[in-house]
Amino acid sequence: MRGAGGSLVRMSTILVTGGTGVLGREVVRRLSDGGADVRVFSRRPRPSRAQASVTWCVGDLATGDGLATALRGADAVVHCATSGGRRDVGATQRLALAARRAGSPHLLYVSIVGVERTPSIPYYSAKLACERAVRRSGLPWTVLRATQFHSLVAAVVRAQRRSPVVLTAGGGVRLQPVDAGEVGSRLAELAVGSPAGQAADMAGPEIRTMLELTHEVLAADGLRRTVLPLRLPGKAFRALRGGALLAPRRAVGRVTFEDYLARAATGAGQDGP
Ligand SMILES: NC(=O)c1ccc[n+]([C@@H]2O[C@H](COP(=O)([O-])OP(=O)(O)OC[C@H]3O[C@@H](n4cnc5c(N)ncnc54)[C@H](OP(=O)(O)O)[C@@H]3O)[C@@H](O)[C@H]2O)c1
Numbered sequence: 001m002r003g004a005g006g007s008l009v010r011m012s013t014i015l016v017t018g019g020t021g022v023l024g025r026e027v028v029r030r031l032s033d034g035g036a037d038v039r040v041f042s043r044r045p046r047p048s049r050a051q052a053s054v055t056w057c058v059g060d061l062a063t064g065d066g067l068a069t070a071l072r073g074a075d076a077v078v079h080c081a082t083s084g085g086r087r088d089v090g091a092t093q094r095l096a097l098a099a100r101r102a103g104s105p106h107l108l109y110v111s112i113v114g115v116e117r118t119p120s121i122p123y124y125s126a127k128l129a130c131e132r133a134v135r136r137s138g139l140p141w142t143v144l145r146a147t148q149f150h151s152l153v154a155a156v157v158r159a160q161r162r163s164p165v166v167l168t169a170g171g172g173v174r175l176q177p178v179d180a181g182e183v184g185s186r187l188a189e190l191a192v193g194s195p196a197g198q199a200a201d202m203a204g205p206e207i208r209t210m211l212e213l214t215h216e217v218l219a220a221d222g223l224r225r226t227v228l229p230l231r232l233p234g235k236a237f238r239a240l241r242g243g244a245l246l247a248p249r250r251a252v253g254r255v256t257f258e259d260y261l262a263r264a265a266t267g268a269g270q271d272g273p
Helices: 022-033 067-071 087-101 122-135 150-158 180-191 210-220 235-241 257-265
Strands: 013-017 037-042 055-058 076-079 106-112 141-146 165-169 226-230
Touching: 013 022, 022 037, 022 076, 022 180, 037 067, 067 087, 076 087, 076 180, 087 106, 087 122, 106 122, 106 180, 122 141, 141 180, 150 210, 150 257, 165 210, 210 226, 210 257
Parallel strands: 013 037, 013 076, 037 055, 076 106, 106 141, 165 226
Antiparallel strands: none
C-alpha cells in the first residue's frame, strides 16, 4: 500500500473499531495486506478465523473498557464501530478522550453522505453529532462520508424474503450505493496518510431508484414477489425523494450494484474486490 504522498508506508500501528463489521473487516484486511500493525477493537473474544497477524483487543465503547490498552502506541484509529443509534455519540466522545490520553493518534471517522440534509432521520443526526465530536476532539482527524453500501441495500430487501409482499421506498427515492470494499480501501489509504480533515465524499457509480434495486435483488435471488412501493409523509421522506443521499459529482466507486449481486451469487464475498 502506498501513502498519500506516494511513498511506501512505514510500519504504522492502527486500531480499527468495528473491525468485525461489514466495513471494518475490509479496512482490516487492506491494512494488514499493506503491512500495517493492525489491532481490532471488539466486544467479542478473538474468533478462530481471525487473521494471525491481527492483534485482538477486547473492550466496549459503551463503557470505555479496554480502550486505554488498545490505544497504547497507536498511530491512527479508524472508527468504524456503530451501535446504529444515538449511543454512537457517547462512544465517539469516549474514544476521542481516551485517544487524547494515549498520545493523540490520527482519528478517522466514517460517516454518511447527506447527513446534514436529513436531520429528521435519528441515525443521521447522530452521525452528524459524531462528526462534530471528531472535529472538536483536539486530535488530528479525517472524516470520510460514503453512500449506502450495496450489502445494506440488498439486506433490506432480503430481510423480507419470507413475506409474499416486499415493501420498498417508492416516490422515486434514489440511492447511489457503493461497494464497502472500495470504501475500505479508501479508508486504509487515508489511515496511513496525513490527516485530511473533511475528505471528499465517496459514492457509487450509478444512481438508481430503490424500486429498481429491490427488483434487481429479487431477480438475482430468483424470487417472485409482489413489490409495494411506499410513499410516506414527512420531512425525511421528502429529503430522500429530493436526492439528499446522493453525491452525483463524487461517483468514484466502480463496482455497480449488478456487479455486487453477481459476485455475491458466485460466493466471491459480499463486498470488496
Ligand atoms: N452500512 C452502510 O451502508 C454504511 C454507509 C456509509 C457509512 N456507514 C458507516 O460505516 C460504519 C460501519 O458500518 P457497518 O455497516 O460496517 O457496521 P456493522 O457491520 O453493523 O458493524 C458494527 C460494528 O460496531 C461494533 N460495535 C458496536 N457496538 C460496539 C461497542 N459498544 N463497542 C465496540 N464495538 C462496537 C461491532 O463490533 P463487535 O460486535 O465485534 O463488538 C461491529 O464490528 C458505521 O459508522 C456506519 O454508519 C455505513
